[in-house]
Amino acid sequence: MNFVSPSKGRLSLEEVFNDIMAFMEEIPGDCYKIIIGTDSHVKNDTCFVTAIIVHRVGRGARYYYRKKRQRKIESLRQKIFYETALSLDTAGKVAEHLAKSGHGDMDLEIHLDIGPHGDTKELIREVVGMVIGSGFDAKIKPNSSGASTVADKYTK
Template sequence: MTSDRLRAWYNIGDKSRKKGETMYLVSPTKGRMTFEQMMEDVMAYITGLPSSSYKIIIGSDSQVIRGQTCFITAVIVHRLGKGARYYYRRKMHRKVKSLRQKIFFETALSLELGGQVAKRFAELGHEDLKVEIHIDAGTHGETKELIREVVGMVTGSGFKAKIKPEAYGASCVADRHTK
């Protein structure tokens, strides 16, 4: 399935935002910020210690709250061996009952934001900063049957995929803000 068909199927592309409307994320330390402000903050963090190695991680998780599904997509900038900084975006959606649909929707949201982050890095001349997508699925439990499909979806989009237990961007960081 192509990215456009996935967006249409899962109703993403953020129709809750009108064309040209600003996307907002939250930094736990700096509060609400636009996508551009987040990218400026990320670049300041990276250029603050350019000799370090960095991982850029995008992961999503969700939980049903009062009849709606709350999806959180996190952007994590991991300064290897020296800490990290993260930002997250909340999106409310009608209640998603199927685990399969929920995992695919989480992955599609991660791919959407990951694509925007990767594109912005390329525009800033930092193609070397590769985005990694963390998927909230693992080899134990009900999600194990979905791994091949969602990993294929991610790698087919040009990103490196990680599943549980290595998918801490989804299972720890994003999960923390779904409650």
């Protein structure tokens, strides 16, 4: 599972973890959030982009992303559930690493590319329930910049 950092290039998941820890250790007294979001774009196939963001609240952030191409998925419901599954898989790996490095109490947010307006409003309860049931905080539009801004930037 390789990720891309805009400033550091291709990184393994282990290198991403190490970079996140180094970023948090630069100013250890600050407040940090780990955000994971996935977005997708359908053309000839479906391009899914999952982003990991470490946000130093009020003082910037770093992010990493990975792309995954799948057959063309035209069902909005199927696409949203697959986006959520990719985010949950990544969040599970990040949470495991945080726990091993002594940061198990840190909250992870899953940012979902759904909102109260548009075609995805019917999916909110199910998808948010899936995330909360997995032990993570869920954010939807307009508070889901990890999916709707960062991941979205690399889907096209």
